[in-house]
Amino acid sequence: MGVIIKQSIKGTIVTYIGTAIGMVTNLFILTNYFTQEQIGLTRAFVDAGLLFVGLAQIGTNASIFRFYPYFKNAENRDNGFFFWTLLVPFIGFCLYLVVFLIFKNSLAEIFSQKSELLVNYLYFIIPLGFFMLYQTVFETNSVVLLRLVVPAFVREVGIRLMLLASYLLFAFNCISLTTLVITMCCTYGIAACINLGYLFSLRRISFKPNLQHITKPLRKDFLLYTLFLMGAALTTAIVPTMGTFFVSAQLGLAFTGIYAIAKYMVAFIEIPYRSLGAIANPHVSQTVKDKNFAETNHLIKSVSLHQFLIGSLIFFVIWTNIDLIYQIIPNGNDYASGKWVVFILGLSAILNTSLAIGGATLGYSKYYYYSLFFTLLLTITLVIMNIKFIPVFGINGTAIASLSSYCLYYILLLSLIYWKLKVIPFSWQQLKVLAIILVLFLINYIWKQYITSTVTQHFNSNIWILFLEALIRTAIIGGIGFLSVYLWKISENVNALIKKSKI
Numbered sequence: 001m002g003v004i005i006k007q008s009i010k011g012t013i014v015t016y017i018g019t020a021i022g023m024v025t026n027l028f029i030l031t032n033y034f035t036q037e038q039i040g041l042t043r044a045f046v047d048a049g050l051l052f053v054g055l056a057q058i059g060t061n062a063s064i065f066r067f068y069p070y071f072k073n074a075e076n077r078d079n080g081f082f083f084w085t086l087l088v089p090f091i092g093f094c095l096y097l098v099v100f101l102i103f104k105n106s107l108a109e110i111f112s113q114k115s116e117l118l119v120n121y122l123y124f125i126i127p128l129g130f131f132m133l134y135q136t137v138f139e140t141n142s143v144v145l146l147r148l149v150v151p152a153f154v155r156e157v158g159i160r161l162m163l164l165a166s167y168l169l170f171a172f173n174c175i176s177l178t179t180l181v182i183t184m185c186c187t188y189g190i191a192a193c194i195n196l197g198y199l200f201s202l203r204r205i206s207f208k209p210n211l212q213h214i215t216k217p218l219r220k221d222f223l224l225y226t227l228f229l230m231g232a233a234l235t236t237a238i239v240p241t242m243g244t245f246f247v248s249a250q251l252g253l254a255f256t257g258i259y260a261i262a263k264y265m266v267a268f269i270e271i272p273y274r275s276l277g278a279i280a281n282p283h284v285s286q287t288v289k290d291k292n293f294a295e296t297n298h299l300i301k302s303v304s305l306h307q308f309l310i311g312s313l314i315f316f317v318i319w320t321n322i323d324l325i326y327q328i329i330p331n332g333n334d335y336a337s338g339k340w341v342v343f344i345l346g347l348s349a350i351l352n353t354s355l356a357i358g359g360a361t362l363g364y365s366k367y368y369y370y371s372l373f374f375t376l377l378l379t380i381t382l383v384i385m386n387i388k389f390i391p392v393f394g395i396n397g398t399a400i401a402s403l404s405s406y407c408l409y410y411i412l413l414l415s416l417i418y419w420k421l422k423v424i425p426f427s428w429q430q431l432k433v434l435a436i437i438l439v440l441f442l443i444n445y446i447w448k449q450y451i452t453s454t455v456t457q458h459f460n461s462n463i464w465i466l467f468l469e470a471l472i473r474t475a476i477i478g479g480i481g482f483l484s485v486y487l488w489k490i491s492e493n494v495n496a497l498i499k500k501s502k503i
Contacts, residue, residue: 014149015271018156025164026264032330033171037117040256043263044118044248045128045181047241049188052100052129053136054238058092059225061140067222082205085141089133097126114252124181131188138195141205144282150198152275154191162187228369238379243398246386255395262338265318265325266345272310273353276303281360288364297423300357304425305433306491308354312437313481315346320444320477321470327463337395344399348406355410358417358425367420374413381405429490436484443477 030039064085108119139151166183169175175183199205243263248256280303287296318325322339326332363371382405389397418424452469459465486495 014152015156015274018153018160019268019271021157021160021164022264022267025160025167026261027325027329029164029167029171031261031332031335033167034257036254036257036334037252038177038257039260040115040248040253041117041121041177042184043260044115044244044253044256045121045125045184047244048118048122048125049128049132051238051241051245052096052125053132054240055096056093056129056133057089057136058095059228061136063088063222063225064137064140064144067218067225082141082199083207085137086134086207089137093130093133100126110249114250115248115256117253118248121178121181124185128185128188131185131192135188135192135195138192138199141199142195142202143279145202145204146279146282147198147202148275148279151195154194154198158194159187159191162190225368228372239375239382242379242382242386243402246390246398247395250390251395258335258338259341259395259398261329261335262341263345265322265342266349268318269311269314269346269349270353271314273307273356276307277353277357277360280357284357284361285364288361293421293423296361296421300361300423300425301427302493303357304354305427305429306493307357308350308430309433309485309490309494311350311353312433313478315350316437316440316444316481317474317478319343319346320441321474324466324470328467340396341399344396344403348399348403351403351406351410354430355414355425358414358423359410361421361423362413362417365421367416370416370420374409374416377412378405378409381408432488432490433485436481436488436490439484440477440481443480444473447473447477 030042034042067081104122108122111118135155139155142148142151163184166175166180166187169183170177170180243259244256247259280299284296284299287293287299319342322342326336326339329335359371359374362368382401385401385405386398389401391397393400414424414426452473455465455469485491489495
């Protein structure tokens with residue numbers, strides 16, 4: 001677990017640098033210079049690309065993690081494994097490109113009433129999806145080689161800087177909206193090329209497949225797994241972007257813009273798992289292959305605990321300062337209706353990122369085919385609940401649909417994993433984390449009742465004074481939280497890192 005922690009920390013540092021850039025872009029540049037509808041367009045456009053990627057890669061990411069241990073051979077350049085990671089998603093891309101072209105008019109009809117601006121750029125989703133697809137494939141190839149930091153830098157910093165430059169050019173009327181969409185496509189193309197160049201520098205990839213290495217049992221297993229993932233991709237690709245499209249279709253791009261800003265705040269909670277999960281997945285895959293389920297159990301408990309810990313603390317910081325955040329960002333009042341979206345999606349993000357490693361474990365086992373049932377259940381539940389909840393609760397409805405669907409999904413999924421593999425991501429330490437977070441919320445409530453209210457009365461709600469007070473409050477209460485984690489010995493790894501930092 002030490003290697004996983006070190007790699008994930010490096011990746012997380014890079015990610016937070018990118019997040020700082022993203023925070024300036026989304027919370028200050030876009031809200032200041034873009035209309036709600038234009039923000040909604042950029043969010044829906046990117047999510048449409050992500051949806052295309054999720055479908056076209058037909059589970060390539062999961063396949064890479066699952067089958068790389070069978071090809072791994074540094075001297076023989078991993079027996080041409082890289083070739084297959086290029087071929088399979090290309091086939092998927094061609095397949096779904098045909099599907100997209102067939103149903104393009106139907107898609108346009110769905111969004112034409114509330115989100116006509118998105119319809120104007122539907123064809124641009126094709127190059128965007130292609131570049132996103134291979135940027136993801138190249139990054140995953142780096143991850144299984146335990147080279148996480150460079151592709152993470154490209155994804156989190158490089159792409160964000162290029163997008164920021166594009167947004168600024170549009171904001172100051174240097175380029176048109178159509179040119180902005182084109183530059184967004186080119187951004188992901190450049191990122192894909194950089195990741196490919198980095199893979200070449202590692203001298204492990206080969207475009208020549210070693211056909212002799214592919215035995216009949218391995219070929220059969222790969223084909224069955226890929227066919228299964230083609231079905232699973234229909235659901236797993238839809239789930240992360242479903243909220244954006246339901247809001248766009250039922251409420252319009254202006255509400256999509258409000259939803260996008262709220263969802264961006266929640267994304268902070270998911271950041272640690274991008275690195276922690278990415279570096280842990282190859283290790284989990286290896287332990288499952290070796291049938292070392294005791295080690296598998298140890299790994300997923302540790303990953304789940306650390307993600308729950310850091311995710312909960314980030315959620316605490318965001319929610320206890322949510323009103324101030326909306327006051328600080330330009331035109332914040334126009335986006336403040338997304339406040340409860342932040343709260344509900346925040347809980348959903350904590351749940352999903354803390355337990356996702358358990359679901360991944362099932363995918364690496366011989367029982368992977370059960371995953372299709374659960375992803376279908378999750379997708380169907382999300383669709384039904386979005387249809388029911390959005391007309392009743394508005395923009396909050398899609399967040400409620402997400403949280404309730406994930407609760408049902410993980411209750412059933414983790415029950416099966418424990419039954420079949422005898423592994424479970426839960427531990428008693430997580431109850432300790434929950435207790436600490438609840439106490440921190442209580443302390444924050446008392447502080448606001450007596451100190452924040454006094455500061456507000458004396459300084460007439462001066463925004464800079466309120467910001468300073470929030471900074472001091474968050475630092476003190478957060479410090480109490482970290483001290484509690486250390487003294488209660490929640491995590492051996494965290495305590496070890498703290499002791500090492502004192503030296």
